[in-house]
Amino acid sequence: MLDGRGRERMTSRINPAFWFVAPALSVIVIFFVVPVAASLLLSLTDFDVYAVASRANLRFVGAGNYLRLTHEPLFWVAFKNTLYFVLVAGPLSVGVSLAAAVLLSAKLVRFQSVFRTLFFLPVVTTLVAVAVVWRYVYHPRFGLLNYALSLLAIGPIDWLGDPHWAMPAIILMAVWKNFGFNMVIFVAGLQSIPDRLYEAADIDGAYRWAQFRYVTLPMLAPTFLFVAIITMIGYFQLFAEPYVMTQGGPAHSTLSIVLLMYQEGFRWWNMGHAAAVAFVLFAVILVLTLVTMRLRVREPVASGVVPR
Amino acid sequence: MKRVLQVVLLYAVLCGAAVLTLLPLLWMVAASLMPTGEATALPPRLIPSSATFEHYRTLFARLSLWRYAVNSALLAVTVTLISLLLNSMAGYAFAKLRFGGRDRIFQTLLAALVIPGQVAMLPLFLMLREIGVINTYWGVIIPGMASIFGIFLVRQYALSIPDSLLDAARIDGAGELRIYWSLVLPACTPILVTLAIFTFMGTWNDFLWPLIVLTDDRLYTLPVAVANLAGEHVQDIELMMAGAVLTVLPVIVIFIALQRYYIAGIMSGSLKE
Numbered sequence: 126m127l128d129g130r131g132r133e134r135m136t137s138r139i140n141p142a143f144w145f146v147a148p149a150l151s152v153i154v155i156f157f158v159v160p161v162a163a164s165l166l167l168s169l170t171d172f173d174v175y176a177v178a179s180r181a182n183l184r185f186v187g188a189g190n191y192l193r194l195t196h197e198p199l200f201w202v203a204f205k206n207t208l209y210f211v212l213v214a215g216p217l218s219v220g221v222s223l224a225a226a227v228l229l230s231a232k233l234v235r236f237q238s239v240f241r242t243l244f245f246l247p248v249v250t251t252l253v254a255v256a257v258v259w260r261y262v263y264h265p266r267f268g269l270l271n272y273a274l275s276l277l278a279i280g281p282i283d284w285l286g287d288p289h290w291a292m293p294a295i296i297l298m299a300v301w302k303n304f305g306f307n308m309v310i311f312v313a314g315l316q317s318i319p320d321r322l323y324e325a326a327d328i329d330g331a332y333r334w335a336q337f338r339y340v341t342l343p344m345l346a347p348t349f350l351f352v353a354i355i356t357m358i359g360y361f362q363l364f365a366e367p368y369v370m371t372q373g374g375p376a377h378s379t380l381s382i383v384l385l386m387y388q389e390g391f392r393w394w395n396m397g398h399a400a401a402v403a404f405v406l407f408a409v410i411l412v413l414t415l416v417t418m419r420l421r422v423r424e425p426v427a428s429g430v431v432p433r
Numbered sequence: 434m435k436r437v438l439q440v441v442l443l444y445a446v447l448c449g450a451a452v453l454t455l456l457p458l459l460w461m462v463a464a465s466l467m468p469t470g471e472a473t474a475l476p477p478r479l480i481p482s483s484a485t486f487e488h489y490r491t492l493f494a495r496l497s498l499w500r501y502a503v504n505s506a507l508l509a510v511t512v513t514l515i516s517l518l519l520n521s522m523a524g525y526a527f528a529k530l531r532f533g534g535r536d537r538i539f540q541t542l543l544a545a546l547v548i549p550g551q552v553a554m555l556p557l558f559l560m561l562r563e564i565g566v567i568n569t570y571w572g573v574i575i576p577g578m579a580s581i582f583g584i585f586l587v588r589q590y591a592l593s594i595p596d597s598l599l600d601a602a603r604i605d606g607a608g609e610l611r612i613y614w615s616l617v618l619p620a621c622t623p624i625l626v627t628l629a630i631f632t633f634m635g636t637w638n639d640f641l642w643p644l645i646v647l648t649d650d651r652l653y654t655l656p657v658a659v660a661n662l663a664g665e666h667v668q669d670i671e672l673m674m675a676g677a678v679l680t681v682l683p684v685i686v687i688f689i690a691l692q693r694y695y696i697a698g699i700m701s702g703s704l705k706e
Contacts, residue, residue: 246454
């Protein structure tokens with residue numbers, strides 16, 4: 126005879142929900158959560174090409190890899206380059222997206238969906254393929270960009286060959302590739318602003334700019350926050366653009382953190398060292414995400430406006 | 434009059450921006466059709482003097498591009514089908530079935546979205562090497578079989594299925610699997626289409642992980658092959674552009690055909706707080 130508790134345990138053991146959740150959760154735990162935790166352990170060892178051959182060569186080095194990073198010039202170069210990319214390409218992307226969204230949402234515009242599709246196309250393209258295309262757009266002699274600039278009597282600029290211009294070139298391409306994504310989110314945010322707010326502003330005689338500044342921007346604040354966070358997280362993971370266009374050069378001017386991790390880990394098999402690089406990246410993203418999320422609390426904003 | 438001027442100005446700006454946005458893609462297509470050497474003509478040409486498909490022929494005949502295209506398609510379709518099944522099951526359970534710790538597990542999963550995938554890559558590589566799937570298709574497929582974002586997307590959508598509908602089916606004696614298969618899946622079709630597009634495109638476009646896992650060039654996906662060709666054939670601009678067109682074309686066609694679902698997916702994805 127089963128008592129109440131026993132029967133309950135029986136039914137909970139065969140809870141069908143388990144069979145629905147278990148496959149996906151197992152995949153995520155085994156192939157994501159466990160490796161992330163293992164990565165932390167890995168970063169505390171001197172796992173290198175000898176350890177790949179035999180685990181007997183593996184030693185625990187504590188915070189050694191992290192300490193090494195603090196006085197390793199190449200890491201700081203990669204760190205600064207990545208920060209440069211995030212801090213310039215991020216705001217630029219968001220700004221261009223917002224401008225495009227505001228233009229698209231203007232009451233006078235018809236064919237809105239056609240323009241939206243066109244602006245969105247670069248987002249779905251394969252990054253590697255368009256990076257190859259842009260490599261030729263940036264060609265110092267035959268490239269379209271230098272040709273256009275020469276008509277304005279500027280240049281020629283060796284976009285990908287000059288350490289000062291290589292990162293701006295990658296930033297320009299990234300903005301082109303990505304602005305459509307945030308634009309779509311901003312368009313939805315703009316649509317969710319009630320017309321009566323603009324009507325009220327009209328009665329008050331507010332000018333266009335004032336309307337934008339005091340109605341549109343505050344109402345878009347939650348959208349802004351979301352867009353800022355996903356853009357930042359994405360941009361910190363810069364990899365394929367420098368890999369294809371510059372290989373991190375010239376003179377390491379486009380070496381990013383993930384590219385450094387890739388080279389250290391998968392080219393030289395310094396996996397302990399590379400894991401430390403990866404964890405620093407994670408820590409930076411985490412801290413900046415939390416800081417950005419806190420900004421929301423300070424901002425006195427009409428809440429509850431979320432893109433539909 | 435002022436209004437007319439505004440409209441003209443607005444369209445001028447929009448059309449200008451659209452042309453600038455499309456220019457690199459249009460040039461890519463044009464250059465891929467140019468006779469060898471014409472893409473490096475000065476001043477740069479935007480239209481081929483005479484269209485030729487010789488570079489596409491070279492890619493298929495000499496550089497076995499078809500093999501990379503088959504690899505890409507095979508991997509993208511397999512990952513999409515498997516992850517669609519696993520994510521929809523889990524997403525439905527998180528939305529509608531009761532089990533201990535459900536909401537806490539779901540919150541934890543969402544929080545894990547902030548972890549960049551690269552952090553897992555080094556141990557994942559060693560792990561997959563232990564089980565012997567490095568340098569096989571499985572090395573790409575296995576980690577893609579389920580995703581937190583996919584579970585989230587399905588869960589948000591499945592929340593709107595009325596409980597009464599599910600309970601009615603249970604009273605009629607339908608099993609849980611039956612309910613999932615013939616009630617929940619049809620009800621979730623729009624979000625499943627969205628998720629399928631995201632997953633397919635994500636896998637098709639992915640670069641870093643296939644680059645790490647697939648070392649044998651017979652297994653390369655299109656992006657890995659194109660990046661590789663770009664190193665070897667720097668001078669053959671027209672050839673490279675043909676390779677880029679073939680890589681980009683499938684995703685652009687899918688996007689244009691199904692963009693309604695794609696855009697809707699971004700919207701429901703951006704709902705997350």
